[in-house]
Amino acid sequence: MSEPTPGVPADPVEPWRMSGQPVCPRHPGVVSYVSCQRCHRPTCPACQRPAAVGVHCVDCVAEAARSQRQATTRFGGTLTDGRPVITQGIIALCVLVYVGQRVFPGLTDELSFVPALAASEPWRFLTSAFAHSPTQLMHILFNMYAAWVLGAALEPALGRIRFIALYLLSALGGSVLYLLLAGPSDPLTANTTGDYSWFTGAVGASGAIFGLFGALLIMQRSIGAWNPNLMVVIGLNLLLPFFLPGIAWQAHVGGLLTGGAIGALYSYTGGRRASSAPASAPTSWSAHYLGLTAIAVLLIALSIVKLTIA
Numbered sequence: 001m002s003e004p005t006p007g008v009p010a011d012p013v014e015p016w017r018m019s020g021q022p023v024c025p026r027h028p029g030v031v032s033y034v035s036c037q038r039c040h041r042p043t044c045p046a047c048q049r050p051a052a053v054g055v056h057c058v059d060c061v062a063e064a065a066r067s068q069r070q071a072t073t074r075f076g077g078t079l080t081d082g083r084p085v086i087t088q089g090i091i092a093l094c095v096l097v098y099v100g101q102r103v104f105p106g107l108t109d110e111l112s113f114v115p116a117l118a119a120s121e122p123w124r125f126l127t128s129a130f131a132h133s134p135t136q137l138m139h140i141l142f143n144m145y146a147a148w149v150l151g152a153a154l155e156p157a158l159g160r161i162r163f164i165a166l167y168l169l170s171a172l173g174g175s176v177l178y179l180l181l182a183g184p185s186d187p188l189t190a191n192t193t194g195d196y197s198w199f200t201g202a203v204g205a206s207g208a209i210f211g212l213f214g215a216l217l218i219m220q221r222s223i224g225a226w227n228p229n230l231m232v233v234i235g236l237n238l239l240l241p242f243f244l245p246g247i248a249w250q251a252h253v254g255g256l257l258t259g260g261a262i263g264a265l266y267s268y269t270g271g272r273r274a275s276s277a278p279a280s281a282p283t284s285w286s287a288h289y290l291g292l293t294a295i296a297v298l299l300i301a302l303s304i305v306k307l308t309i310a
Contacts, residue, residue, distance in 0.1 A: 087163075094147075101134040129175075146212075167211065175202075177251065182250075185198045
């Protein structure tokens with residue numbers, strides 16, 4: 001049988017146990033006679049965290065935080081400080097693009113959604129949602145005000161990932177319906193019918209904004225709330241194109257339908273654990289991400305079909 005070498009411990013021993021005095025494991029040069037109430041190791045003042053009884057060390061506090069379930073809203077959003085940073089970012093980006101449009105007049109044509117260019121320049125499906133009419137200040141002012149009001153309500157409830165997915169997919173839905181309902185792609189037929197929508201560009205965040213309206217409406221209904229003022233605002237904006245020319249109502253309706261579908265997805269799916277999972281297990285929200293993927297695939301498929309047969 002082998003014997004231990006003199007001066008060397010037979011078994012590995014933590015450094016803080018080898019010293020004649022209790023030292024902090026994180027700071028071996030600091031002597032501490034205060035022990036963590038969980039692991040009972042010495043902990044120096046820099047590593048001490050107040051607890052209900054005594055103190056805990058930073059390692060035990062970190063381990064407890066990892067094992068604790070993260071609080072979420074009923075729609076899956078992670079609880080934050082409530083600041084709508086994504087909404088603020090969207091507004092800042094739209095304002096920046098608007099300034100660019102005023103400085104560089106050709107930028108509007110580069111960002112607008114034109115059905116005739118959808119196949120060769122597909123990024124226009126989304127870039128158009130961050131541009132606005134450079135000659136109509138009220139266009140961007142109304143959209144940004146609506147984005148702020150709706151974003152302040154939706155982003156904290158949904159969380160940042162779900163909110164940005166709602167915004168972008170609603171913008172995509174607006175562009176897709178504009179494409180699906182666009183007039184003939186043949187210039188001669190367009191001249192005959194007078195419908196040049198296939199070659200006419202559209203800009204504005206209205207499709208995305210209507211998506212936020214639709215999602216908020218469905219989410220409120222899912223918790224038994226009813227806001228008639230919201231219905232009035234949606235109705236008035238849907239009627240607006242009949243009184244003011246040059247408004248792409250197709251994008252409004254497309255965004256509203258897409259946002260409503262996503263709102264139903266967020267409201268009525270997810271938030272469940274497997275029957276065999278313990279009560280402390282995190283809630284599964286995978287249905288949300290699968291649903292968002294399905295909606296995106298559907299919108300892309302509809303666009304491909306339209307561009308193929310146009």
